[in-house]
Amino acid sequence: xxxxxxxxxxxxxxxxxxxxxxxxxxxxxxxxxxxxxxxxxxxxxxxxxxxxxxxxxxxxxxxxxxxxxxxxxxxxxxxxxxxxxxxxxxxxxxxxxxxxxxxxxxxxxxxxxxxxxxxxxxxxxxxxxxxxxxxxxxxxxxxxxxxxxxxxxxxxxxxxxxxxxxxxxxxxxxxxxxxxxxxxxxxxxxxxxxxxxxxxxxxxxxxxxxxxxxxxxxxxxxxxxxxxxxxxxxxxxxxxxxxxxxxxxxxxxxxxxxxxxxxxxxxxxxxxxxxxxxxxxxxxxxxxxxxxxxxxxxxxxxxxxxxxxxxxxxxxxxxxxxxxxxxxxxxxxxxxxxxxxxxxxxxxxxxxxxxxxxxxxxxxxxxxxxxxxxxxxxxxxxxxxxxxxxxxxxxxxxxxxxxxxxxxxxxxxxxxxxxxxxxxxxxxxxxxxxxxxxxxxxxxxxxxxxxxxxxxxxxxxxxxxxxxxxxxxxxxxxxxxxxxxxxxxxxxxxxxxxxxxxxxxxxxxxxxxxxxxxxxxxxxxxxxxxxxxxxxxxxxxxxxxxxxxxxxxxxxxxxxxxxxxxxxxxxxxxxxxxxxxxxxxxxxxxxxxxxxxxxxxxxxxxxxxxxxxxxxxxxxxxxxxxxxxxxxxxxxxxxxxxxxxxxxxxxxxxxxxxxxxxxxxxxxxxxxxxxxxxxxxxxxxxxxxxxxxxx
Numbered sequence: 001x002x003x004x005x006x007x008x009x010x011x012x013x014x015x016x017x018x019x020x021x022x023x024x025x026x027x028x029x030x031x032x033x034x035x036x037x038x039x040x041x042x043x044x045x046x047x048x049x050x051x052x053x054x055x056x057x058x059x060x061x062x063x064x065x066x067x068x069x070x071x072x073x074x075x076x077x078x079x080x081x082x083x084x085x086x087x088x089x090x091x092x093x094x095x096x097x098x099x100x101x102x103x104x105x106x107x108x109x110x111x112x113x114x115x116x117x118x119x120x121x122x123x124x125x126x127x128x129x130x131x132x133x134x135x136x137x138x139x140x141x142x143x144x145x146x147x148x149x150x151x152x153x154x155x156x157x158x159x160x161x162x163x164x165x166x167x168x169x170x171x172x173x174x175x176x177x178x179x180x181x182x183x184x185x186x187x188x189x190x191x192x193x194x195x196x197x198x199x200x201x202x203x204x205x206x207x208x209x210x211x212x213x214x215x216x217x218x219x220x221x222x223x224x225x226x227x228x229x230x231x232x233x234x235x236x237x238x239x240x241x242x243x244x245x246x247x248x249x250x251x252x253x254x255x256x257x258x259x260x261x262x263x264x265x266x267x268x269x270x271x272x273x274x275x276x277x278x279x280x281x282x283x284x285x286x287x288x289x290x291x292x293x294x295x296x297x298x299x300x301x302x303x304x305x306x307x308x309x310x311x312x313x314x315x316x317x318x319x320x321x322x323x324x325x326x327x328x329x330x331x332x333x334x335x336x337x338x339x340x341x342x343x344x345x346x347x348x349x350x351x352x353x354x355x356x357x358x359x360x361x362x363x364x365x366x367x368x369x370x371x372x373x374x375x376x377x378x379x380x381x382x383x384x385x386x387x388x389x390x391x392x393x394x395x396x397x398x399x400x401x402x403x404x405x406x407x408x409x410x411x412x413x414x415x416x417x418x419x420x421x422x423x424x425x426x427x428x429x430x431x432x433x434x435x436x437x438x439x440x441x442x443x444x445x446x447x448x449x450x451x452x453x454x455x456x457x458x459x460x461x462x463x464x465x466x467x468x469x470x471x472x473x474x475x476x477x478x479x480x481x482x483x484x485x486x487x488x489x490x491x492x493x494x495x496x497x498x499x500x501x502x503x504x505x506x507x508x509x510x511x512x513x514x515x516x517x518x519x520x521x522x523x524x525x526x527x528x529x530x531x532x533x534x535x536x537x538x539x540x541x542x543x544x545x546x547x548x549x550x551x552x553x554x555x556x557x558x559x560x561x562x563x564x565x566x567x568x569x570x571x572x573x574x575x576x577x578x579x580x581x582x583x584x585x586x587x588x589x590x591x592x593x594x595x596x597x598x599x600x601x602x603x604x605x606x607x608x609x610x611x612x613x614x615x616x617x618x619x620x621x622x623x624x625x626x627x628x629x630x631x632x633x634x635x636x637x638x639x640x641x642x643x644x645x646x647x648x649x650x651x652x653x654x655x656x657x658x659x660x661x662x663x664x665x666x667x668x669x670x671x672x673x674x675x676x677x678x679x680x681x682x683x684x685x686x687x688x689x690x691x692x693x694x695x
Contacts, residue, residue: 026461029694030664031450038449039442046438050431058427059179061168061186062418063098065091091164098157098168098189104148106188111180114147118173119154121146155185165417175422182420193412205403208396215393222386229382248365255358262355265348272341291340294333301326458668460661463690469668470659470675470685476509477663478544480693506551509689513656525621526560526628530636530650531689532678533660534670535643538565540691541660545637553598557632560591562602564647565639576605580623581616581649587623588630600631607646616649624653642677651681659688 156169172178308319463474533541
């Protein structure tokens with residue numbers, strides 16, 4: 001009776017195997033030598049660099065820069081306004097100024113750095129040879145350029161946050177040389193700033209001076225225009241004003257005075273006229289010294305006449321003489337008063353005549369000034385232009401003098417607050433830091449290389465990854481070492497039992513294997529397991545196959561172990577599986593029982609003729625049916641199925657196909673290739689067993 005083989009399961013689309021975060025430890029452990037080697041190489045390189053590299057020393061000079069410059073003059077060429085950001089931007093720009101070519105060349109010249117082999121590029125033999133071979137246009141220029149480049153590489157200018165202080169840091173092989181260069185650069189910066197500001201003042205002064213001649217010519221042109229206009233219109237000027245205007249003003253003043261005098265004299269004459277011709281009570285009479293003297297004489301004579309009249313009588317000669325003197329005195333007073341009245345009349349007439357003459361003259365000059373009004377308007381316009389040009393010229397002249405004086409005045413508000421001192425400790429190479437950084441950098445680089453290597457060629461890292469790759473469960477993870485020096489593969493009483501842990505894992509794998517089996521009910525063939533693997537896992541696959549056979553035998557099961565890979569060491573191979581599949585032998589005749597064990601072994605046999613697949617399947621069914629009478633389990637070491645097509649009939653008839661792989665060793669591409677080889681034979685893997693070499 002023939003039994004139909006189980007229907008082939010359609011080929012599945014396997015999930016791609018990827019590295020998961022939980023597998024990172026396995027990757028690092030597996031590739032630990034790469035990681036440690038990378039770290040060791042970098043650490044040794046850093047250590048060698050630190051020991052062989054000449055020591056360098058760094059010195060720092062500090063420069064304080066105040067954004068608000070010194071206020072030397074009111075109209076300074078360099079304004080001292082502070083920017084809204086507090087001058088931070090301006091100070092940041094000074095970082096570039098300190099590193100500029102002009103400043104560095106001044107420092108190089110001051111320290112004669114072009115003669116220093118450390119900086120001029122002539123220190124090494126290789127440099128001299130290259131210089132001799134390649135040549136250069138100008139040796140001095142080439143040396144200066146090399147020195148400048150070398151100094152730039154050794155220079156760092158920094159500014160700390162929220163401060164206006166620049167740190168000029170220079171590194172050299174000598175601590176004294178580093179301090180000297182830092183101080184020289186700081187001094188060169190201050191000199192450069194003073195020179196730049198002096199040049200700005202010089203340029204401004206030259207520019208203003210160049211404009212002075214033009215302004216002077218404009219003043220002369222304006223003056224000539226004014227004088228020509230006055231000459232053309234007969235306009236004589238005195239003290240900045242027209243003479244005619246000055247004369248008119250003076251005559252007006254004289255006329256006002258004459259009118260006042262005439263009015264006063266007229267009032268005096270009117271008073272005399274009202275007094276009836278007797279000017280005795282007028283103010284002129286009261287102010288006259290002659291009248292006052294005569295009045296005094298009159299009073300004396302009146303007293304004398306009165307006294308003589310009382311003493312001598314009216315006819316006494318003395319009395320008569322005194323009376324005559326009194327009459328003469330009063331006559332003199334009358335004549336003087338008459339003269340005063342006549343003088344007042346005369347003065348009034350003269351003043352009136354003078355007033356009339358002045359009025360006539362003013363009227364004439366007014367009529368003349370009307371003719372020059374239009375000319376005066378144009379003249380005033382020309383004079384305003386002249387004053388404006390004169391003002392601009394005066395401003396230019398004053399500004400030229402100020403800027404000329406600023407050339408010799410340094411208004412830069414910058415100073416060195418800390419001179420560079422020779423460093424006590426070297427700044428490079430920092431050996432502990434280099435070694436520490438190389439160690440951890442090497443570990444990081446090695447880890448990255450390990451991950452890259454794993455990603456480029458991923459291996460089986462975990463049960464979950466294997467299960468995802470073959471779409472079948474993993475029945476267990478077996479340790480690669482059985483313990484106590486015992487091996488897995490002999491079928492003898494002395495070595496039949498593996499280690500306790502290994503035996504337990506194998507027994508559990510068998511139970512899980514048959515618990516998940518899809519074996520049809522009342523299937524007449526003996527339960528069977530075929531183990532396969534990628535070619536590189538042949539040794540582990542053979543051990544696992546024998547381990548499963550030993551584990552089943554140790555539990556009282558009779559096991560038929562079929563090895564499709566074993567080849568007899570004799571010249572003529574013994575009959576085995578291939579002979580059974582060709583129908584030449586019964587398996588009972590070619591199987592060998594191991595003494596002291598429940599395991600019978602069937603070797604590969606002789607490969608002398610090719611049999612058809614249908615023939616192989618038929619004899620495989622027949623063999624498994626007959627094995628069911630004497631055995632409880634058939635374990636087949638199917639080898640690498642991609643290279644072992646003779647196992648195809650067994651693949652078609654066995655119950656379980658288990659793939660064996662090694663954790664952290666078997667490439668995922670080989671797992672996929674083995675799974676595809678099984679699918680080509682009409683089946684899919686039903687499970688997997690993993691071997692852990694680290695256990």
